[in-house]
Amino acid sequence: MDIIMKVVGLITEYNPFHNGHAYHLNEAKRATGADYVVVVMSGNFVQRGTPAFLDKYSRTKMALKCGADLVFELPVCFSTASAEYFALGAVSLLEKLGIVDYICFGSESGDISLLTSISDLLLTESHGFKQIFKEAVKAGKTFPEARADSIKALLPEVSDEFLSSPNNILGIEYIKALKRLQSTIKPITITRKATAYHSQELDTDDTFAISSATAIRKTLKEGNTLNNLRRHVPAPAFAIMEEQFEKTFPIFEEDFSLLLHYKFMLEDRQTLLQYTDINSDLANRILRMYSEYESFPDLALSIKSRQWTLTRINRALIHILLNHRQDNFLTYQQKGFTQYARILGFKKESSHLLRKIVKNERIPVITKLGDAKNKLSKIGLTMLNEDLYAANLYNQVVFHKLGTPLKDEYTKGIIIS
Structure with a gap:
């Protein structure tokens, strides 16, 4: 007989994992009474339309060392999508696992009733x-x-202020996704502590510093030493950062500038219109601007206007770079969003959760890439191939910048903690 257990799902980027994430994870367990934490995490490209600061396997290790039980990868087509489709991709995955009782997310308001009213x-x-x-x-x-x-x-x-707060916006989209997918998973929100999501400066609290991932990335981008971040990251996560610093990270948008420039040399107005989030006006503006830019961020800033936010432009540029086609994305929506559950890592003592997901047979579980072609539909393989392309491109940039060769997706094993 199965033991009754409660499972809470978290939708994350952990870019990188910091004290605020540790607080959220622990509070999610406390607020829901959950025995286990299942994480759906963006891979090597994230929702604000940029490459991840730290590779997905390092971030998986951080999550497992800091309390997660299973970590699944959110397919890159959704990890780089707007808030609505980021939420639908992640929630559809959690729903199809068949073991998740709650989704717990941070929000600036902490008011689940008002977030639900807006989503309705x-x-x-x-x-x-x-x-x-x-x-x-x-x-x-x-x-x-x-x-x-x-x-x-x-x-x-x-x-x-409520409607301009990024975590409130995502929370509304998570609840919308649950309702749209007719999920029985219950949404729970926790009020974000301390610094704002996009705060540029490190928290100065001497007892328990909670700094935004934005501030942490900015600190290293400005040439500060890794030791400046010690108080802002849980010790197990910081140890992984120490091990990987200047070997596999930090990675920034600028590191993809030459690749993006080359990609634009192959495009014209008609081919640009095939990519996700590119309309006629944006395609024309990109073509006017791209030949004069020096870096990825420079191009995004030059295209930005009242009509298009910087994040919206970044996502569009990433879709072009990663060959994300609009027709494929529409098919993913029609076919139920996320097509597989690709496990990045798990705790040994939580392996029974993975076995239960496989037994449920509600979604193909990818533990070995070599088996994927026998498990996935044609559209599932198309989605997976986008993930593999993105990972290979990211690995090449890491090698070019830092000289560290990373194993490809077929030889890189699952992280077991």
């Missing part, structure tokens, strides 16, 4: 909502601005 409003899109939205667009508002106006008109208790 966005899902139903009442006549009143549509009318307000239409008028806002007609007045020259961008899509996010028009949507925010519509929400505030119908839910007066919602503020601009």
